Amino acid sequence: MPELPEVETIANGLNKRLAGDRIDSVWFGSKPEPLKSSAAVIARTPEGTRIEQVQRAGKHIVFDLAAKKKDQRQWIVHLGMTGRMLVAAPESELLPHTHLVARLKSGRELRFVDPRRFGRLEVRNSAFEGPGTEPTRISLEDFIALFRGRKTPIKGALLNQKLLHGVGNIYADESLFRAGVRPRRKAGSLTRAEYAKLHDALQEVLKEAIAAGGSSISDYVDADGEEGFFQLRHRAYGRQGKPCLVCKTPIKKIVVAGRGTHYCPKCQR
DNA sequence: ATACCGACCTGTCAGC
């Protein structure tokens, strides 16, 4: 489900609510397969482990944990398409597909819910490094270097987490729309001016989406159960058949890199 | 090395 702006919103919300709290015990649903590290490893998280901070890295939520001794570790959560991390009162109803519940010292619970089970929770003892570069901070020169010589469609390259981490289907389409670039263009074939436009468009759209709390489509909510509002400002994603907001040409939907792709045939070249 | 394509899961919605 969630891309960079949604994960950022969730991680910030979790950090605000959980930093300084402690994990007392961990409970698993009947089907804990989404948990990449074996459930046993997660269950071994020592009682009283302190949550130092919660941050985003790419599309991952990183919990920095410290036990009483020098045992540094991290929980790395990827929400897949439908994953949610909720902070809830113990008496509040357990949603279907709840795979993990961590009881906290404060009396609240941290819950991992994921109907489609594409999400993952993993325990690490070393600092997590995302697979690619942060799109929010990358320089134009580094951005151009990522795509040089690539024949894959630019949309696919934007989605490739080994290049940029955090960009997903919505923000790939939205940034290509803003930059006026067709999704099927070969990644290595853009002009310098087009790379510059795409670089700026991507950073702009991510920044605006974070400010709006992300895009809520069907079931996305942040750690407080609040919806984001950026879906109201999508210009391409999900607007197939509707008039382009710039030129009124109907927005087209095609498949690129195996994903539904939305673009304006007139504005994007 | 790179690129396509199915697989992984469940839920929802459009169409018949």
Next chain:
DNA sequence: TGCTGACAGGTCGGTA
């Protein structure tokens, strides 16, 4: 009303 198939914010592994 109910069934079937397509599709959904993501990633991985096999094959060409």
